[in-house]
Amino acid sequence: MKVSIIANRSEKSQQAMAKLTKLIAATEIEINDKQPDIVISIGGDGTLLSAFHRYVHLLNKIRFVGIHTGHLGFYTDWRDYELEKLLTSLLNDEGQSVSYPLLDVRVTFYDNKESQHFLALNECTIKRMTQTMVADISIKKELFERFRGDGLSVATPTGSTGYNKSVGGAVIHPRVNVLQMTEIASLNNRVYRSLGSPLVIANDEWITIALAEADDYLLSIDQLNLPQSKIKQIEYRIADERIHFTASKHTHFWRRVKDAFIEKSSEEKDLEIHDF
Structure with a gap:
């Protein structure tokens, strides 16, 4: 060994x-x-x-x-x-071993630079640094809502007890192979109307967040903060990989x-x- x-x-x-x-x-x-x-x-x-x-x-x-x-x-x-x-x-x-699901994160950009791929154990959060964030959210390629607010957090079941819980998300047992999206301080009015509650997405579906063009986004993967410019779209799904514990x-x-x-x-x- x-x-x-x-x-x-x-x-x-x-x-x-x-x-x-x-x-x-x-x-x-x-x-x-x-x-x-x-x-x-x-x-x-x-x-x-x-x-x-x-x-x-x-x-x-x-x-x-x-x-x-x-x-x-x-x-x-x-x-x-x-x-x-x-x-x-x-x-x-x-x-x-005991295994837990992971979050697959794929990021594309407005300036056509190479897309980026990450795996997260807990969550991925997207925010804007200086203004409220505007994004079109699709589930399995179908437009679901237009969001405006501080940001969005997408978490694994094990990550559901962390930042996700602090912004109003549900705690989910890690045997449930799903991902969860939670809004962060959403603004709801006649122009922008979002669901306002956490979404739990099945493992055969995925979430796509299409962002308005800006150069001050902050992408967080677990504990890593990654300033990114010109983010066009983020796609989230349950990863094929899993983490294994003894x-x-x-x-x-x-x-x-x-x-x-x-x-x-x-x-x-x-x-x-x-x-x-």
């Missing part, structure tokens, strides 16, 4: 990486950053998103493991004090949601009592 380890810069994460590296050195597992079988992320969801985009070209060959060194992580099943147990699970790994320890999705937004897990409560 070959693994790659990616950690954020926090002291706790760096300490966990050093300890895990030492533990792995005493086994037959090889650390290989170029062609890993498993990518281990140490930090939080942001660190795992960075790891995902680093290895996006190898998604059909690799699986991910998330170790969180803070208090909350939707993609991180292990804690930094469980490194020995994690190593045991890797040594006994049988290749089983299945040795996998927290139930609705437990993650409960721990994140409703109450702390019993594990976190026990840790707080111990720290006190």
Whole structure:
């Protein structure tokens, strides 16, 4: 087995990486950053998103493991004090995985430069920097509405608990293979009239956003902000690729949601009592 380890810069994460590296050195597992079988992320969801985009070209060959060194992580099943147990699970790994859908994003431009293609684990957001954004939205090539407002967010089911939720979108279980579009501060009047509620799109359909010509759009792919000029159109659909996580320890999705937004897990409560 070959693994790659990616950690954020926090002291706790760096300490966990050093300890895990030492533990792995005493086994037959090889650390290989170029062609890993498993990518281990140490930090939080942001660190795992960075790891995902680093290895996006190898998604059909690799699986991910998330170790969180803070208090909350939707993609991180292990804690930094469980490194020995994690190593045991890797040594006994049988290749089983849990997979989540991804968002396929294709961008074309008014100036006819080459189109761009991205994959997103959480969401893609399009906004204008200086004015309200105007866009014609089509679903499966049929015009649905003309939108005017601050912007639009299109999310995967796993991304539905992030920015999508904060702008009024629904939380969707990742076994539901759909994408969701949510309006950001839409303006509704006699000229511009949009639905005003999130849209959940089936996996055999796609969304096309045709934009008015401008040079101040901001395109966000997960945590990456990409200033783009002359964007003509963005097409969103469920990607053929999926992200795969090792299945040795996998927290139930609705437990993650409960721990994140409703109450702390019993594990976190026990840790707080111990720290006190």
